[in-house]
Amino acid sequence: MIPAAFDYHRADTLDDALKLLKKYGDEAKVLSGGMSLLPMLKLRLASFAHLVDINRVPGLDYIKEEKGTLRIGAMTRQAALERSDLIRTQYPILADAVPLIADPLVRNRGTIGGNVANGDPGNDQPAIMLALGATFVARGSKERSIPASQFYKGLYSTALAPGEILTEIRIPAPPPKSGGAYAKLKRKTGDFAVAAAAVQLTLGKNGAIERAGIGLTNAGLTPVEAVDAAKYLVGKMPDEKTIAEAAKMAAAKSSPSADRRGSVEYKKEMARVLTARALRKAVQRAGGN
C-alpha cells in the first residue's frame, strides 16, 4: 500500500495545469479528488512520474442553471451535490445517486469530474449522464464538447485526449412532466454497485413517454446506454407491461462479469429488476402513474 515515487505539481490556474500536462505527456496524471487515483497508485496498479493537482484551480466548483442547461464544474465535490437544493428539487436522478456513492469520506473529497472522467464502469455518474443526455466540456489547446454517449471507449478509456482536462458537465434542464430515478443495489456501504439503473424520461400531453434515457452501472466494460429500451419506450403509455418489456431489453444490453457481487446470471437479473424499479419511480416523479 505504498506508491512508487512521483513528483507532485500544484497548478494554480487551468493554464498552468494544461502546461504541465503538455510538458510531461504520458508521464503525468491529473489529481482531482484522488479517490480512484490514490488507491491505484498505492496498490501500484498504476504509476505516474508526475501528478498535477488541480484542487487549487479556481472556477471549477459550481452548480448552476443557465439558459435551460445545468452546468456543474468538474471540481464540484459529491458532498456539494448532496447538499444542493437545485439538485435535490430539480434533478432527483442525481439526488438518488449521490448519497449512494461510496461513503461520506469519499464524497467529501471525490468530484463529479473525476467520477465521470475516470472511465470506470463501476462509477455511478457515467450511467446517469447517459440517461440525462449530458455533454462534457474539455479544455486542451482549445475547448471542445463531447456528448456523454460518445465519451466512453473502454475500461478506463475515454474520448479525453492526452493533455486535456474535463472542466464542466452540461445537462439539459428537464422540461415539465419529466422524472428521473437511480436504483442501485450494493452489498454494503462503500461498495460499488452489484448493478444499478439510471432512468430519465419526459411524458407528453397524453401521458405517453416522449423522451427516455437509460444507463446501466457496472454492466460491462463501459457504462451501458440501453438505447433500444429507451427507443422502445417512446410513444408508449408507461404501464406495467411496457416497463417490464423495457427493463428486459435494458438487461439484455448488459454484459457484466462474475465477481464477489454475484454471478453473470444474477447481475443481469438485477439489471432488469433495478431498471424496472427506476422506470416506475421516474414515471411517478414525472407525474404519470
Place this chain on the structure above:
Amino acid sequence: MSEPRTDAKICGMGHSMKRKEDPRFIRGQGRYIDDFTLPGMLYMDIVRSPHAHARIKKINTARALKIPGVLAVIDGPTLAKYNLHWMPTISADTQMVLPIDEVMYQAQEVCAVIATERYIAADGVDAVEVEYEPLPVMVDPHKSLAPGAPVLRKDKEGKKDNLAFHWQAGDKADAERALAASDVVISENVYLPRIHVASMETCGCIADFDTAQGKLTVYMTTQAPHAVRTVFALVAGHVGLSEEKIRIVSPDIGGGFGGKVPVYPGYVIAVAASVVIGKPIKWIEDRMENLQADSFARDYHMKVELGAKRDGTMTSLKIKTVADHGYANASANPSKFPTGLFSICTGSYDLKHAFCEVDAAYTHKPPGGVAYRCSFRVTEAVHAIERATDALAQKLNMDPAELRMKNFIKPEQFPYKSVLGWEYDSGNYGVALKKAMDIIGYDALRREQAEKRKKGDLMGIGISSFTEIVGAGPSRDFDILGIKMFDSAEIRVHPTGKAIARFGTKSQGQGHETTYAQIVAEELGIPAAHVQVEEGDTDTAPYGLGTYASRSTPTSGAACALAARKIRDKAKKIAAHLLEVSEQDLDWEPGKFFVKGAPQMAKTIQECAFAAYTNHPQGMEAGLEAVHYYDPPNLTFPFGSYICVVDIDRGTGDVKVRRFVAVDDCGNIINPMIVEGQIHGGLTQGIGPALYEEISYDDEGNISGGSFLDYYVPTALETPHWETDKTTTPSPHHPFGAKGVGESATVGAPPAIANAVVRKSASGRIRVATAMTTTMRTIERPAGEPV
C-alpha cells in the same frame, strides 16, 4: 448479584464505570506498534507469492540491492544457515518461515527486504524478481482427502495423504443406532466459510536485538506475550536466545479476536534480521497482507444429522466435518483439542446420544485456522446444532421456539454432564428464551409472517439458543504446546493505599484496565480509580497464557480476586494489630475493617497499607502484595437466546435485519457497560460472516476477498439497532460467579440470522442463500417475474 455492593467512589463490581483506557484512545494517544520509533531503526517489507503452488526457480535481488537505502534481502537459504527457515505452529505442525524451493499458498512470504525507510523497503520489494514454475493447485479439501490425491506435505517423511489429523468424540455406533431408531431424521449440509478477523490494526513488530547486552526485545501485536517468549526460547535456543534474555512487549492492540495469537513468519524474519544486523527492525503488515496471509477462521464443511421422536424430543446427533486447514495446521487450540471445544455441539439440548468427527485437510491456502472470537470452534458447533434444530422444526412442522423449549437441559439438571463429556456448570435456558420472545413480541411476529407469506413477501424470524464454553482451562486437560492454561495476577498495594496490578493476560480492547481495577476495588475497597493495571510486558507481568477464548475473566479475573483476598487477609492482621484487638473481633465492609459491635473502631484499607510499610506487627513481613496463579476447576458456560427479524427483498435477495434481540447470561457482571459493548461488537461480528464476509479461492488458488474492496466488513449502516438484555445465572465455581462473555455474541448471532434467512422450500432449494451457505446470493423465484 443485581445491586453493586460498593459505592460509586470505590466502583467495584456492577458499576458501569467509564473505561480508564478510553481517554487516551479517544484522544489518539494510544501507543500501537506503528507508533514506536527506535533509534537506528530499519524497515522490513515482504515479497509474497502470486502463485498458490509453484517452484521457486530463482530469486534475483540485484535490481533491489542497487536501490539506495536497500540494505539486504533475506530469503529461505539465508534463514536455513541458522536453521530458522521452518517453525512449529501452535498446533505442533510445522510451517515455513521462508521457502527454499516451493511456495504453498498465494501471498506466502518469499523473501524480505530490509531498508532504511519504509518507502524504500516497498520499492525494494517491487524490484525483487522471482522466477516461478507454477505447479498443480489443490483447493478443495474433499478432493484433497480423496484416495490417490497428490501429497501436499512432501516435507513430512512418510506422509502418504493430506489428512492433517482426524479427531472424534462420542460413541459412533451408539449415535447411529439411536438415529436409526428415531421417528424423524434431518440431514443438513452446513458450510461455515473461511473468514478473517479483520482487526482494525494489522499485525506487526519491532525486533530489537541489543548486541551489547545480548538481549532481544520484541514489541509485537500479540495476545499471548508470555507464551511467545517461551516459544522463541524453545525454537531459537540454538542461535543463542535464552529466555531470560528475551523480552516481549505487547503495547496497545487494535483488536485481536484470535488473529494475534499465532506467530507469523514476518515476526520471525524480523527477529532473525535484527539478531544478524544488530539494529531494530520494524515490520508492519498492510491490510491486504493481513487479509491474505494471516490465519483465517472457520472453513468447516459440516454434515449434521439430528434425530427426534415424533413429539419433537431430540434423540441423537451426528456431525461429520471436513476442515480446511490450508497448507499447515496452524490452529490456535489446546493440545488435547485439535478441533477446539467443538464437542460442545450438543448445545443447549438434553441429547443422550451423539457423535462428532473432524477430518482436517491440507490444501494450497494459507495455514490456520485461528479461533476468531469463537471460544475454540464453538461458533462452528453452535451453528451446526442451531441450524439442525430449525431444520427439524420445519420437518416436524413445529414452532422452533417450542422445539427448543421442549429439549432444553432443565435448570435442575445442572451441573449437567453432556454425552460428549463436558460438565456444564450452570444454566437456565428456558428463562432466557422466554425473555427474548417477550421483548421481540414473538407471537405477533409469527402472525405477521404468516400474513406476509400469503402475499409472497419474504420475512424471516430466526432463533439461536446457544451454550458457550469458555475460560480454558483446568490444567488437567488444557495446555498449549505443553504450557498449562492457568492464568495469573500480581497485586502490590503501595504505602498510600494505591495499587498496581499486573496480569498474564493482554487486553486488545476488552477494557481490562477497568474491569481488573473494579475486581480489586470489589475485594479490597481501594477505589478502582486508584488501581493501575498493567499487562503485556514479560519483564514485569506474571506468567500467563494470554487473552483469547473469553478466558481473561474466568482465569486472570479469578486470580485477581484471590490475590486480593490474600492481601485482605494480611491487612486484617495489620488492622487487628493497629486496633489492638484479635482478628476474630473484626468484620469487613468494602474499604475497612471494624470491630464487631463497635463500628466506630475501624481501620481503612489505606491505613492498613500505610502500616504495612511503616508500622507492621513484629514477626510479620513488611509490604502488602500477593500473587496468584489460578487453575480453574472447570470451564464456565455462558449462554443466551437471540431472536432476529429480517425482511428480504424478493427482487434482489437483499436482507435487511429489522430487529435483533439478544438476551445473554454471563453470570455476575463486573462492568455492565463493558459487557454490553462486548455484546454489541460480537453481534456485529456475527452478522458480518452471516451476511457479508467470506474469503474464497478459485481453481488456481487465487484469493477472492483479500482486500476491503471485496471483503465486506459491515459498517454502522449495515448494523441494526441491537436490543440487549440479560439473565443472571452465576457460575458456581468461579470466585465471584462470573463467566466469560467476549465471544458469546459472535457464537450466537450467525445461526439466528441464518435461521431467519434460510428456509428450504418443497423443491429443496434454499430460499435465499447468503455467504453462510453459498458463495453468492441466489433467489428462489422464477427469473424474469415482475418485481
